[in-house]
Amino acid sequence: MTAPATSSRTAPGAPASGDGAPASARFRSVPRWVTPALGVGALVASAAAVVQGLVVMGPTTNQGEYSRLLVVHPPVATVSYVAFGVTAAASLLYLIPRTRARAWDQLAGASAEVGVVFTVLTLVTGSIWGHSTWGVWWTWDARLTASALLLALFLGYLALRRVPAEETVRAKRCAVAALIAVVDVPIDHYATSWWRTLHQGSSISLTQPDKHVDSAHAVGLLLGFVAMALAYAWLVTQRYRVERLEARYEEEGLSLALDARKAEGGVTAPTGPSDATGPSDATGTSGDPPVGALSGERP
Amino acid sequence: MWRDAVLVAGKDLRIEARSRVATNQVLPFAFLVLILFAFALDTDQRALTRAAAGLYWVAVLFSTLLAIQRSAAIESADGARDQLRLSGLDPAGVFLGKVAAVAVQLVALEVLLGAGVVVLYNASIRGVGLVVLTCAAATVGLAAAGTMYGALAAGLKVRETLLPLLLLPVAAPVLLAATKAWQAALDGVPADGAPWLRLLATFAVIYLTLGVLLFGSLLEES
Numbered sequence: 150m151t152a153p154a155t156s157s158r159t160a161p162g163a164p165a166s167g168d169g170a171p172a173s174a175r176f177r178s179v180p181r182w183v184t185p186a187l188g189v190g191a192l193v194a195s196a197a198a199v200v201q202g203l204v205v206m207g208p209t210t211n212q213g214e215y216s217r218l219l220v221v222h223p224p225v226a227t228v229s230y231v232a233f234g235v236t237a238a239a240s241l242l243y244l245i246p247r248t249r250a251r252a253w254d255q256l257a258g259a260s261a262e263v264g265v266v267f268t269v270l271t272l273v274t275g276s277i278w279g280h281s282t283w284g285v286w287w288t289w290d291a292r293l294t295a296s297a298l299l300l301a302l303f304l305g306y307l308a309l310r311r312v313p314a315e316e317t318v319r320a321k322r323c324a325v326a327a328l329i330a331v332v333d334v335p336i337d338h339y340a341t342s343w344w345r346t347l348h349q350g351s352s353i354s355l356t357q358p359d360k361h362v363d364s365a366h367a368v369g370l371l372l373g374f375v376a377m378a379l380a381y382a383w384l385v386t387q388r389y390r391v392e393r394l395e396a397r398y399e400e401e402g403l404s405l406a407l408d409a410r411k412a413e414g415g416v417t418a419p420t421g422p423s424d425a426t427g428p429s430d431a432t433g434t435s436g437d438p439p440v441g442a443l444s445g446e447r448p
Numbered sequence: 449m450w451r452d453a454v455l456v457a458g459k460d461l462r463i464e465a466r467s468r469v470a471t472n473q474v475l476p477f478a479f480l481v482l483i484l485f486a487f488a489l490d491t492d493q494r495a496l497t498r499a500a501a502g503l504y505w506v507a508v509l510f511s512t513l514l515a516i517q518r519s520a521a522i523e524s525a526d527g528a529r530d531q532l533r534l535s536g537l538d539p540a541g542v543f544l545g546k547v548a549a550v551a552v553q554l555v556a557l558e559v560l561l562g563a564g565v566v567v568l569y570n571a572s573i574r575g576v577g578l579v580v581l582t583c584a585a586a587t588v589g590l591a592a593a594g595t596m597y598g599a600l601a602a603g604l605k606v607r608e609t610l611l612p613l614l615l616l617p618v619a620a621p622v623l624l625a626a627t628k629a630w631q632a633a634l635d636g637v638p639a640d641g642a643p644w645l646r647l648l649a650t651f652a653v654i655y656l657t658l659g660v661l662l663f664g665s666l667l668e669e670s
Binding site for chain 2: 244298301302304305306308309312313314321322325326328329330332333336337339340341343344
């Protein structure tokens with residue numbers, strides 16, 4: 150089983166794509182300043198959203214204090230959709246042979262994990278809001294049901310990512326699973342919205358700017374969107390970096406350990422230094438110390 | 449592609465006919481589920497009749513899981529997947545063939561389960577056409593989505609637990625739409641089932657298309 154599989158993988162895969170393809174090299178190295186900048190931006194925007202939501206915005210006549218959830222709930226829900234959209238796009242790029250690169254698979258996984266977190270937040274904040282306005286924590290409303298299904302879909306996807314299997318096999322299957330799951334989202338949406346609808350309609354629309362929302366609430370909503378989008382981007386870059394470090398650890402862990410073992414035994418390993426200094430990407434900030442420490446001890 | 453599909457479907461159905469797993473295990477399991485629902489609802493005849501459509505489709509969904517697991521297991525044992533690749537069959541044809549084989553088994557199961565629902569739950573079918581069309585659309589959709597996930601989970605160490613987790617959320621709209629369409633056909637106005645039938649047909653077409661496009665890459669590298 151393994152022999153034909155490996156031979157077939159090198160034959161069509163190596164010339165067309167491979168991990169050293171330019172597609173992966175292009176965005177493999179997220180510049181160092183990007184992640185902290187996103188983090189600081191997310192913090193500032195969140196602080197502004199908190200001030201806007203708790204101080205500037207007043208309670209509304211219909212929903213009272215709970216209308217402040219407008220700053221949190223719709224942005225979180227929107228970002229979760231964006232996250233799964235990114236997962237789908239990255240999975241598609243991974244499946245197309247010309248753009249296949251491991252980085253797309255890593256990005257898909259990172260975005261899906263953050264998306265699941267945001268979906269849980271959506272359900273929790275929605276539950277709190279629902280309890281105040283409808284009187285129940287949960288109801289079989291269309292959007293709630295669709296969100297719960299979305300969560301289940303991507304929990305399955307994450308479970309598939311954790312399955313022990315050969316890297317290329319797992320990545321390819323995960324990409325297919327992500328596409329199947331994302332295609333299900335609009336179908337879920339239609340099915341559940343025909344099923345029943347209790348959820349309030351959209352609070353804001355581009356064609357009628359002041360439909361339900363006064364300007365303070367619109368600003369709060371906007372700040373919430375900015376804060377959540379930045380927080381999402383920050384989390385994804387972090388998670389993406391961890392994915393890359395994990396992959397690098399798996400690739401180099403064994404050769405480093407072997408080199409260290411040989412060094413203990415007094416055998417000079419001719420391939421050792423080239424292996425250890427091979428990865429020259431600048432993404433690994435916290436991953437560099439252990440690698441450097443191991444290779445530094447050897448000579 | 450179509451010739452390959454017929455070949456693969458014939459092969460799968462012959463294997464099933466000889467091994468008799470579908471008739472000896474899947475079918476009794478489905479009937480058991482129907483009986484267990486009666487226990488859960490305390491043989492309240494009216495509740496059973498009212499819920500007949502939903503219970504029927506839950507039973508079908510559970511049986512689908514078993515049928516899909518069988519269908520994927522055929523290909524993962526004895527290096528059959530590699531032989532399938534060596535045979536030079538069109539992956540899209542292989543996909544359609546496996547979908548067709550699963551669908552044929554599911555249709556047989558649905559007919560028998562339908563008889564079971566009528567007898568055990570005292571359900572009466574008003575819109576026969578709607579019932580038949582719903583079954584056809586839902587079966588193709590379930591078989592297509594299921595065959596994709598069966599191939600996804602095949603050969604992995606945790607496939608038994610992974611498959612339900614992956615397939616059931618995707619199949620949720622089928623359960624919802626098929627139940628609604630059946631409710632309309634059993635004790636409602638059959639015309640109400642039309643939008644649900646359209647949704648089922650859309651689901652089936654989308655997943656058939658996805659499978660035709662993506663099955664090759666699943667077969668390729670595993």
